[in-house]
Amino acid sequence: MQRRSLKKTVPTLVGVIILLFGLASGVVLLNARQIFRLGAVDISTPKNVRVSNITDSSFCISFLTAKEVRPFVKVGGDKFFISDIQTIRANEKSNIHYFTINGLLPEREYFFTINSDGVDYFKDNPMTARTGKQIASNTKGGIIYGKVYSKSGEELKDALVYVRGGNGSLVSTKTSGDGSFMFSTSHIRTADLSSYEEFDEERTIIQVLIENIQSTSSITTNLKNSYPFPPIIIGQNLDLRQSSANVDYTVPLPSVFGAFSNQTDIPFFIKNIYKEKLPNFLNEQY
Structure with missing residues (x-):
């Protein structure tokens, strides 16, 4: 009798051990999958989401993601039915995302x-943006512009550039293929969007934020020092409000086939770069 009982007990214990081992393995595997999924979500999470370039009929949505993704935005006039206005998809995968929403009501x-x-x-708490009132076009204003470089000296394309002039609303753009950016002050509205911001050469403060997924730069200056800005190296922060500020107007030589140089380019005047672009830019609308 004891031998039979022992024979029955041993397989039962082995079965229990196998079952417990299987459960433990399953829990570990499930946790590993969950951790992997959480990590995947984290690197694709939209960061630094901003609304800018608000007019009576449009606005821009911009943000960054650590992972290169091809996102889309849904816009609606009803909090509980978001896609009733527009769904806009990005053309390609990127870390930097910029959407312009047109055809809206004032x-x-x-x-x-x-x-x-x-x-x-x-989804549970949608972000919001409110369009401004209809106002006549503004014929007064100038062009503020500059050029952005990587830390190794290459022209930095597709960086997000945000500008706030005085107490005006936020405007934005992306750097072009040669790292340049431009804004017309005639497009900048007041913070309440009811009129256009007034600018003064000496007293109006221009604040600029430039960012990509690797780094950011901030520039604070008077209006008179913003056409053009000195060459901007991403990661560099400048305060140009004081005429005696020590500003480095040189940029590093770009790397050639992975070889880097510590030398710098001869300083150059950025304004010449924009000579042919200015007439077209004056006709652009946000």
Whole structure:
């Protein structure tokens, strides 16, 4: 009798051990998958989401993601039915995302969500933007412009550039293929969007934020020092409000086939770069 009982007990214990081992392995595997999924979501999460270039019929949505993704935004006039206005998809995968929403009504609140890498963000609490009132075109204003370089001296394309002039609303753009950016002050509205911001050469403070996924730069200056800005190296922060400020107007030589140089280029006047672009830019609308 004891031998039979022992024979039955041993397989039972082995079975219990195998079962416990299987459960433990399953839990570990499940946790590993969950951690991997959380990591994947984190690197595709929209960061630094901003609304800018608000007019009576449009606004821009911009943000960064650590992972290169091809996101889309849904915009609606109803908080609970977001896609009733527009769904706009990015053309290609990137870390830097910039969407312009057109065809909107003046003085109306809009809601939007972002889908990044298959995950809907802000679905339960959509982000909002409100268009401004209709106002006549502004014929007064000038051009502020500059050029951005990487830390190794290459022209930095597709960086996000945000500008706030005085107490005006936020405007934005992306750097072009040669690292340049431009804004017309005639397009900048007041913070409440009811009129255009007034600018003074000496007293108006221009604040600029430039960012990509690797780094950011901030520049604070008077209006008179912003056409052009000195060459901007990403990661560099400048305060140009004092005429005696010590500003380095040189940029590093770009790397050639992976070889870097510690020498610098001869300083150059950026304004010549924009000579042919200015007439076209004056006709652009946000």
